[in-house]
Amino acid sequence: MAKKQFKAESKRLLDMMIHSIYTHQEIFLREIISNASDAIDKLAYRSLTDQNVGLNRSDFAIRITADKDQRLLTVSDNGIGMSRQEMEDNLGTIAKSGSLQFKEQMEKQDDDIDIIGQFGVGFYSAFMVADAVTVISKAYGADEAWMWQSSGADGYTMTACEKESAGTDVIMHLRADTDDEQYSRFLEEHTLRELVKKYSDYIRYPIRMDVTKTRVKEETKDAEKPEYETVTENEVLNSMVPLWQRNKKDVTDEEYNQFYKEKFFDFEDPAAVVHLSVEGAVTYKALLYIPSRAPFDFYTKEYKKGLQLYSSGVLIMENCEDLLPDHFRFVKGVVDSQDLSLNISREMLQHDRQLKFIAANLEKRIKSELKKLLENDREKYEKVFAAFGRNLKYGLVADYGEHKDLLSDLMLFWSHRENKLVTLQEYADAMAEGQPYLYYAAGESRERLAQLPQMERLQEKGYDVLLLTEDVDEFIPQTLQKFADKEFRSITAEDLGLATDEEKKAMEQKQEAAKPTLDFVKETLGDRVKEVRLSASLKSHPVCLTPEAGLSFEMEKYFQKVNPEMGLKAGRILEFNPEHPAFAALQLAVAQDREKAKQYTEILYAQALLMADLPLENPTAYTDLICSMLK
Secondary structure, rough: OOOOOOOHHHHHHHHHHHHHOOOOOHHHHHHHHHHHHHHHHHHHHHHOHHHHHHOHHHHEEEEEEEOOOOOEEEEHHHHHHHOHHHHHHHHHOOOOOOOOHHHHHHHHHOOOOOOOOOHHHHHHHHHEEEEEEEEEEEOOOOOEEEEEEEEOOOEEEEEEEEEOOOOOEEEEEEOOOOOOOOHHHHHOOHHHHHHHHHOOOOOOOOEEEEEEEEEEEEHHOOOOOOOOEEEEEEOOOOOOOOOOHHHHOOOOHHHHHHHHHHOOOOOOOOOOEEEEEOOOOOEEEEEEEEEOOOOOOOOOOOOOOOOOEOOOOOOEEEEEEOOOOOOHOOOOEEOOOOOOOOOOHHHOOOOHHHHHHHHHHHHHHOOOOHHHHHOOOOHHHHHHHHHHHHHHHHHHHHHHOOOOHHHHOOOOOEOOOOEEEHHHHHHHOOOOOOOOOOOEEEEEEEEHHHHHOOOOHHHOOOOOOOOEOHHHHHHHHHHHOOOOOOOEOOOOOOOOOOOOHHHHHHHHHHHHOOOOHHHHHHHHHHHHEEEEEEEOOOOOOOOOEEEEOOOOHHHHHHHHOOOHHHHHOOEEEEEOOOOOHHHHHHHHHHHHOOOHHHHHHHHHHHHHHHOOOOOOOOOOHHHHHHOOOOO
16 A cells, blocks of 8 residues: 655654654653554443443553564554554654644653643654564454554655554564663563553553563472572552542652652652542542642743643643632642542533532632642742742732632741741731830832831831832722731821821921921922821831822832823822921021022922932923032
8 A cells, every 4th residue: 555645744743753742762652652542442432331341441551562573563442543544644744733832842842741641742742662563453333443554754654454453562673772761660660560560550451461470389388408490470560449549548748749840840849739539518539739830831831730630530620720719729649539520521610510519619729739848848938829829819809809718828027126937917016005006107118118218117126017019019908908906007198107196296286386487398299299297107217208098109100110191190299307307497598588488399309209209390390400409
């Protein structure tokens, strides 16, 4: 029969598969075995409704045969098999859908790629170790079998052949050994056994292979010098029990970590593992992982949240988004429930009562595991929070604070006094006696916030301040409003609660006495400020800006970045320190030299803007003004 040619695009992809995609050649066996398992899955599912299949679940198996003399490695299954057309479709084209995108993605990858489920791609990993591959397959219910043969990118042939029952044999002729590569190792029993255990241990069908064993001859067992014989036994190489189906006490930390890294492509061990076996209104098993680091695409649109969803060991959905709330979207893992229908559709899943029940339980368990990590391994939790804290914060403020009670005690903020991250409860427990509010300051950096003019009086009182440096941080106090029966209060707010009744009364008197000066400043600055007044929050600094109630300066900056067309701007209130020499100089200038008083006003207002980390409206004019006074 004439040889058929691959498409040009497929030739390039095949060349990449052989030479660059996989860094570990041993991956090929995992791919071929996984394809065999998929084929058995299809026939096993069909047997539930088709009595003619004639096979029980215990009859299904995958067989590995190694022929060292002929350098042949064969993986056989008694699954659903392929018709001629299916072999053409599945083996004649690599990644027949989205192949250009696949090619581009592969060129960017350096590590192993798991492409289980896309038969055309996974199958071609065989050419990493084989110089020729033969596939013999007979589709269930068909009268004839077909043989597909290829030596690589030069093409393939299809011929009719004989095969007794449905299923597929993948026969790989291994390449000749070289100084750099020993391909014959893939014919060794111990190597095949190790690879099956490493990559395919939880395949749910037995993977069988004839193995050679040495044993004492029966007739010499009691002799002083027993004789030994070599026998061949057919042995099951895999446990057939997925890790999540095993009892927790029978799984080691190493097995948990290895499963995570292989299945979810991480090179670091997870921060925490949650292994659940739940029976009741809904019965399910789950194996969840909290990663130690964020994947490179986590904060992009390309990132896909969700858990792998199985029904009695059969995959229903690769990424079931409904199982995870957005605030825990970083969690990886699998859920397996016998209460979910095998033929359930994605649309039905969205409204499935059992699924919602599982999701609600998982949310509670994830929260519980994070809280346990916070309490028992602070260093590891802080690493997790560094990776996913922003996501948790967005979850707290999302949906009008619907999840604030769930997430508030997972938050960490930087303590100015303690110089470390603290929880809200730790901050509240360490509050100074008589402290009226939970104080916070929001800005771009801790260093800038520590220099805010209002900070001095709070430090003098022994009050700690939480330093909030992420965009979302400022919205958290607004969402929570209170914690431990104390209100949140920004240190740039109008009233920090620092003055006694006597001090307030004295300030009112000073305010009245300074009214001519304050009115002059307001007239000079016009609409640039909403109000001018004296401050009880300043100690050594002459002036500061506070926002009018409703919108803070940090919120103004945030909305300016995300939607500048809105034009949202916080009202500016200019406050003076009545005890500072600069204010005394301003008062004198207002009384004696109003032109100089205008200059002083502009300088002090500009300084207030700079200390509040707000932009100057005209930096050049400010610089010229300063220089004009240096005479």
